[in-house]
Amino acid sequence: MLTRIISVSLTNPIFARRHSLFLLSTLFSSTRDVYHANLKITSLSRAGKVDAARKLFDEMPTKDVVTWNSMLSAYSQNGLIQHSKTLFHSMPLRNVVSWNSIIAACVQNDDLDDAFSYFAAAPEKNAASYNAVISGLARFGRVRDAQRLFEEMPHPNVVSYTAMVDAYARVEGGIGRARALFEAMPRKNAVSWTVMINGLLENGLYEEAREVFGRMPQKSDVARTAMITGFCKQGKMEEARALFEEIRCRDRISWNIIITGMRTCNNRNMCSIR
Structure with missing residues (x-):
């Protein structure tokens, strides 16, 4: 019977076309179901519903x-590092x-030790691979290791440069x-400018921070808030107030900084905000 169906499908173009369309629609339906399930896993993980995400993952007849x-990210984003490692090692394809x-x-x-081990074992690396490790090394003050990795990168990008600027500044x-390094960057984004400004402020170089802020092409509220902190530390409340007024969406952080600055200011009239 099967031989007859195959024979008919080969000799009858109409049957062959319908059979192909049926197989294609079945495949498309399966692919579409997997796609939507993947989105659902991501959505559940962002909501912190990791168990529900895992239940859906286990129930999926087909996984890509x-x-x-998606499941790996669900564990990672919710701090379940051991679950992440277990799942990673059970993956049929990476x-x-x-x-x-x-x-x-x-x-x-x-x-960091395991991060470095996975990095070394990765058969393929891209900029994100390097950036993840460089950022971690920088955060823990291992600047020489971060620098070595940065210099090994085939094509460092703006994230790589910014991570190293932050590492040196710390x-x-x-x-x-x-x-x-900041001045030598081939391209800068808002984060790069803000990191440099923060670094200068943390090192007490207020005028240099002001100069860099002045050159910033598009000033973000995060950069403005950093500069307000610097002005408050110097007691320059007029400048802090003027910059505070430029922030369109003032959050709790910016309000706390300006209020704290006002409290420590000797001239209450100068510090008032209308």
């Missing part, structure tokens, strides 16, 4: 690498996103290198 990566996810998960959970005596 995106499914596995891609660069899988490796980057487990590396980032280790970094987020302060497990260590004693490193602000000069941070400034030099």
Whole structure:
């Protein structure tokens, strides 16, 4: 019977076309179901419903690498690092996103040794792979290791440069290198400018921070808030007030900074905000 169906499908173009359309629609339906299930897993994980995400994951008859990566991210985003590692090692197929996810998960959970091990074992690396490890090393003050990795990068991007600027600015005596690297960056974004401004302020270089802020092409509210902090520390409340007025959406942080600055200001009239 099966032989007859195959024979008919080969000799009858109408039957062959209908059979092909049926197979295509079945495949499309399956792919579409997997796609929507992947989105649902991501949505559940963002809501903190990891158990529900895992239940859906286990019930899926068909999984692709995106499914596995979605579940891996669900564990990582909710701080379940051991679950992330277990799932990662059970994956039938991994891609660069899988490796980057487990590396980032280790970094987020302060497990730099394992992050470095996964990074070294990754068969394929991209900028995100390097950036995850560099950021982790920088955060823990391992500037030399971060610098070595940065120099090994085939194509460092704006995130890589920004992470290194932040790393240099955090260590004693490193602000000069941070400034030099910042100025040498082929491209800067709002985060780069803000990191440099923060670094200068933290090192007490208020005028340099002001100069960099003045050159910032599009000033973000985060950068403005950083500068307000600097002005408050110097007692320059008029400048702090003027910058505060420029913030369109003032959050709790900006309000707390300006109020604290006002309280420590000797001239109450100058510090008043209408």
